[in-house]
Amino acid sequence: MMQLTAFPVLLPLVAGFILLFARMGGLKLQRALNLLITIGLIFVSIEMLKVASTGAQEVYLSGNWAAPFGIVFVLDRLSALMVFMTAILALGSLWYAIATNYDAKGSHFHVLFQLQVFGLNGAFMTGDLFNLFVFFEVMLLASYGLLLHGGGRLRTKAGLHYVVINMIGATLFLFAVGALYGATGTMNIADMANKVADAPAEYRGLIAAAGLLLLVVFGIKAAMFPLYLWLPTAYANTSAPVAALFAIMTKVGIYSIIRAHGTLFGDDAGDLAFYYAPWVLGLGIITLALAALGVLAARGLREQVAYLVLASVATLLIGVGIATPAAVSATVYYMVHSTLIAGGMFLLADIIARGRCDTDDRFESSPIMANGVLIGSAFMFGAVAMTGMPPLSGFFGKMLILGAALEHQWLAAVFAVVLIASLLSIVAMARSGSLLFYRTQPSEQAPGEPLNKSAFVAVVALFATAPIMIIFAHPITAYTDLIAAQVFDAASYIDAVLSAPATERK
Amino acid sequence: MEWLVAIVIGVMTSAGVYLTLRARTFPVVLGLTLLAYSANVFLFAMGRLTIGQPAVIDAAAAGYGDPLPQALVLTAIVIAFGMTAFLIVLALKARSELGNDHVDGLHRSHDEQETKQ
Numbered sequence: 001m002m003q004l005t006a007f008p009v010l011l012p013l014v015a016g017f018i019l020l021f022a023r024m025g026g027l028k029l030q031r032a033l034n035l036l037i038t039i040g041l042i043f044v045s046i047e048m049l050k051v052a053s054t055g056a057q058e059v060y061l062s063g064n065w066a067a068p069f070g071i072v073f074v075l076d077r078l079s080a081l082m083v084f085m086t087a088i089l090a091l092g093s094l095w096y097a098i099a100t101n102y103d104a105k106g107s108h109f110h111v112l113f114q115l116q117v118f119g120l121n122g123a124f125m126t127g128d129l130f131n132l133f134v135f136f137e138v139m140l141l142a143s144y145g146l147l148l149h150g151g152g153r154l155r156t157k158a159g160l161h162y163v164v165i166n167m168i169g170a171t172l173f174l175f176a177v178g179a180l181y182g183a184t185g186t187m188n189i190a191d192m193a194n195k196v197a198d199a200p201a202e203y204r205g206l207i208a209a210a211g212l213l214l215l216v217v218f219g220i221k222a223a224m225f226p227l228y229l230w231l232p233t234a235y236a237n238t239s240a241p242v243a244a245l246f247a248i249m250t251k252v253g254i255y256s257i258i259r260a261h262g263t264l265f266g267d268d269a270g271d272l273a274f275y276y277a278p279w280v281l282g283l284g285i286i287t288l289a290l291a292a293l294g295v296l297a298a299r300g301l302r303e304q305v306a307y308l309v310l311a312s313v314a315t316l317l318i319g320v321g322i323a324t325p326a327a328v329s330a331t332v333y334y335m336v337h338s339t340l341i342a343g344g345m346f347l348l349a350d351i352i353a354r355g356r357c358d359t360d361d362r363f364e365s366s367p368i369m370a371n372g373v374l375i376g377s378a379f380m381f382g383a384v385a386m387t388g389m390p391p392l393s394g395f396f397g398k399m400l401i402l403g404a405a406l407e408h409q410w411l412a413a414v415f416a417v418v419l420i421a422s423l424l425s426i427v428a429m430a431r432s433g434s435l436l437f438y439r440t441q442p443s444e445q446a447p448g449e450p451l452n453k454s455a456f457v458a459v460v461a462l463f464a465t466a467p468i469m470i471i472f473a474h475p476i477t478a479y480t481d482l483i484a485a486q487v488f489d490a491a492s493y494i495d496a497v498l499s500a501p502a503t504e505r506k
Numbered sequence: 507m508e509w510l511v512a513i514v515i516g517v518m519t520s521a522g523v524y525l526t527l528r529a530r531t532f533p534v535v536l537g538l539t540l541l542a543y544s545a546n547v548f549l550f551a552m553g554r555l556t557i558g559q560p561a562v563i564d565a566a567a568a569g570y571g572d573p574l575p576q577a578l579v580l581t582a583i584v585i586a587f588g589m590t591a592f593l594i595v596l597a598l599k600a601r602s603e604l605g606n607d608h609v610d611g612l613h614r615s616h617d618e619q620e621t622k623q
Contacts, residue, residue: 134581137585137589144596156596161609163589164526164538167589168538174542174549174582175548178578181574181575182552
């Protein structure tokens with residue numbers, strides 16, 4: 001089964017090369033190949049989920065170098081779930097791009113798309129801190145290309161900010177990784193966790209500082225206060241399929257905090273155990289408060305959805321900051337929900353903007369759009385799911401996170417901010433929904449394009465997560481509980497990585 | 507030697523931070539380059555500063571320099587190089603499309619109107 005662990009990383013990379021050459025065969029060939037590969041990725045990730053659900057931690061040693069000397073890829077419950085989620089979101093986003101002909105607006109959309117997935121999967125699978133940096137860069141470079149795809153002045157400006165802030169993030173990452181290497185002499189996360197636990201007193205301060213610096217880097221990715229300012233403009237100005245795919249990018253930051261900080265500064269780390277958690281929790285609370293204000297103040301639907309993504313990331317940060325198995329389980333549940341629904345919401349915002357033509361997605365009065373009832377119902381469904389109202393899974397996820405906060409000493413702050421922020425987003429979404437769909441002008445014909453039915457399928461498919469996650473809530477939470485248990489059992493992760501044997505040369 | 511390297515890294519980083527906070531794209535590119543350089547030197551120094559010791563196997567050597575940071579720096583240099591090249595092209599594109607080289611440049615009245623709405 002060692003090969004299965006390397007597969008989700010290798011498949012998109014090879015696919016990227018194939019798609020580059022498939023360009024000679026025309027756009028249709030590229031589309032067919034890309035769809036095929038993305039569906040293939042879903043099957044691979046289902047297979048990974050099956051292996052991971054037994055509790056096994058499969059380790060792939062690249063180049064047959066045993067850890068900690070070589071780079072390892074680790075398949076466990078959490079990484080399998082992240083790869084699965086990426087594949088589903090990628091399929092939805094790709095389907096929408098093809099249905100709206102968006103991929104024809106510039107060259108190499110499909111190549112960049114697969115390289116983006118390569119970077120994402122690599123970041124989820126790797127067990128090496130420097131390799132994580134490399135995959136971050138792969139992911140970012142592909143995302144720069146995707147963000148700018150199609151062109152436009154506002155998009156270029158948003159792209160410039162996005163690129164500069166991420167290059168600063170890369171520099172900080174190098175400083176943090178360098179300091180950790182200087183103190184522990186290793187790059188392998190599992191090995192480093194052992195070294196952190198045994199670190200002499202004079203290195204503890206350096207390790208703590210480097211760990212917080214690393215938190216800043218992941219905070220830039222996850223859009224944590226005060227590093228979130230790039231997110232709303234970048235997401236609001238890029239195209240819908242790319243924004244939908246980017247819904248997972250912020251979650252890479254969350255995942256990295258759970259993986260790197262959770263392993264390095266776990267129970268065994270002595271006085272450094274979970275020292276980062278109050279920072280994450282506090283900054284998560286501030287981010288959530290500001291995101292709720294942003295949702296209220298947004299001038300257009302895309303910007304509003306971008307702030308809702310920020311709010312969901314902040315809720316996840318709160319879950320990570322509480323740092324108990326129950327909280328991490330709730331965080332993972334809410335992460336799956338919020339990523340897929342946010343992706344669907346970005347696509348829906350684009351459908352609405354197309355239907356309204358001149359007024360785009362701005363909250364202004366315009367003639368009734370074609371198929372307004374259908375689109376309006378979908379909007380209401382998405383708004384209910386995103387703001388966390390019952391009966392959909394957003395409510396359940398938030399409830400789990402709040403339930404996990406009951407034991408925490410910051411209980412009052414967490415409850416007040418989460419509940420008030422939810423109320424504010426419900427008010428804001430109700431307002432924008434009524435502005436978009438009710439305050440219309442009488443007119444003979446619809447202002448924009450008719451509804452693109454095949455593009456709408458992608459929205460419906462992504463929105464289907466919410467009812468599925470609530471109907472199967474019991475098995476899913478049972479699985480996320482197991483994930484949390486595995487995350488908190490850092491010793492078994494360390495043991496699995498360091499004891500993975502290199503195969504004998506024949 | 508340590509204090510010299512430390513001062514070099516410090517000066518380069520502060521110059522990089524200062525330039526990155528400038529309002530025009532060209533100083534920002536230079537600042538990011540300086541930051542990348544200082545990160546590289548820092549990463550290199552984290553393998554401990556040694557003189558006259560081989561990084562790879564040599565039967566006659568008394569000790570070894572740490573080869574891993576050297577490999578890491580090599581990777582970091584390549585990545586920073588590629589990113590900087592991309593950023594320069596993007597800055598040029600922004601210059602031609604926005605009509606100025608301000609990082610935050612809202613220039614055309616059309617843009618400003620859109621923001622007001």
